[in-house]
Amino acid sequence: MSNIGYVNVSLEASGCILSFVVAVCLLAGGRTRAALDRLFLRLLICNAAILFFDAAAWLFKGRPGRVNWWGVRVSNFLVFALGYVLLAAFTHYLTAYLGLRVRVSPLPLRVMRAMCVFSVLLVIFSQFNHMFYSIDAQNVYHRGAWFWLSQAGGIVGMGVNAGLLICYHKAVEPQDLAPLWSYIALPVLAMCVQIFVYGVALLNLAVTISILAIFLFLQVEQAHRVKERELELTELRISVMLSQIQPHFLYNALTTIKGLCASDPARAEKAVDSFSAFLRGNMDSLTARGLIPFSQELAHCKSYLELEQLRFGGRVKVICQLGAADFCIPTLTLQPLVENAVRHGVTRRREGGTIWLRTEETDSGWRITVADDGVGFDPQQKCADGRPHTGIENVRARLAAQCKGCLTVKSAPGEGTAVEIDLPRGGQMEHEHDDIGCGRRTDRP
CATH class of the missing domain: 1.20.1070.10 (Rhodopsin 7-helix transmembrane proteins)
Structure with a gap:
């Protein structure tokens, strides 16, 4: 050669x-x-x-x-x-x-x-x-x-x-x-x-x-x-967490607990437990880098709803229809949607209303639905401050980035609102989770 x-x-x-x-x-x-x-x-x-x-x-x-x-x-x-x-x-x-x-x-x-x-x-x-x-x-x-x-x-x-x-x-x-x-x-x-x-x-x-x-x-x-x-998602998670701990909510919750201390100490004690669980859930979201079990997010939502039901009484009714629960979602995904249903939906009606929380397993994954029979709104219309519905957009962005999920909103003025979250199985398996029950590796044999 x-x-x-x-x-x-x-x-x-x-x-x-x-x-x-x-x-x-x-x-x-x-x-x-x-x-x-x-x-x-x-x-x-x-x-x-x-x-x-x-x-x-x-x-x-x-x-x-x-x-x-x-x-x-x-x-x-x-x-x-x-x-x-x-x-x-x-x-x-x-x-x-x-x-x-x-x-x-x-x-x-x-x-x-x-x-x-x-x-x-x-x-x-x-x-x-x-x-x-x-x-x-x-x-x-x-x-x-x-x-x-x-x-x-x-x-x-x-x-x-x-x-x-x-x-x-x-x-x-x-x-x-x-x-x-x-x-x-x-x-x-x-x-x-x-x-x-x-x-x-x-x-x-x-x-x-x-x-x-x-x-x-x-x-x-x-x-x-x-x-x-990933850095943007971390910052977004922190901002979402901080947005949930709003001064007016803290003030209203503490005022409700104060009133119950004199009239119903047993309910006041239960309200304190719900309040501490709610705060702990928000703080835990700061360290949750991956997806969390749906049951954990559901427990956080229930703590929030218990406080709102103490405040509004019979005006806020909640019906849970859980057809599936063995899956994972990004932290603080469900709670902002439930809060929207309370603040901008059923409590805007004098007689109040009902919030439905449904889950089901589909052919491609899982579906979560948060629906209410409140006043409803136009999804295409911007908020009063001229911006789009940032809470929903933040949840939609984190779903897409962390587990390839999607969020759709169906609403009309006077007809209530339904928010659907679709989570594909592939997004669950491909994501590197940090929580036990969502694919975390432990030191146990």
């Missing part, structure tokens, strides 16, 4: 190992749950395979024997075919990346997949008519007269990807532009050079550098964004 051959094998073996190490890091770090990470993992695996087979083609080249004869032909075929697969895989990755920020047309990806199939068919035909390359009797690879067409197809594919970036450039973060464009610019430059120069495997080297650049810049940046999102 020539000196150039040894150089190519060394470069491609190094690139293959690097791609494999990055793939292992993604798998070991649990970074393959998101669709974008899975697509990037496919890029790494496909690139590693191309580098491996290209290095194998150089090692088998010019050597006698049946194994070497088959090795050269199979390796070169896979290098050409997987190159087009890698190009289509990058288009899929780029489309998914842009799709996180804007609606992307599926046409470019369909075009790339069609071109990939067509190009692989040309590689198959080349095994018979030698349009791209041929292998002589000495088991040596030679370029064919139409080799430039194999490179031109890749350049056209990169042009499609460049068109995607140009068309949707506003959806790309400024710091992400350089690594994404590197995957287009470097391989195109390498393909242009390889059309006229045969020797060092520039294309595979350029693709490997570009993929590693995407990992270093985009994937690491994504990890930082996840940490920032």
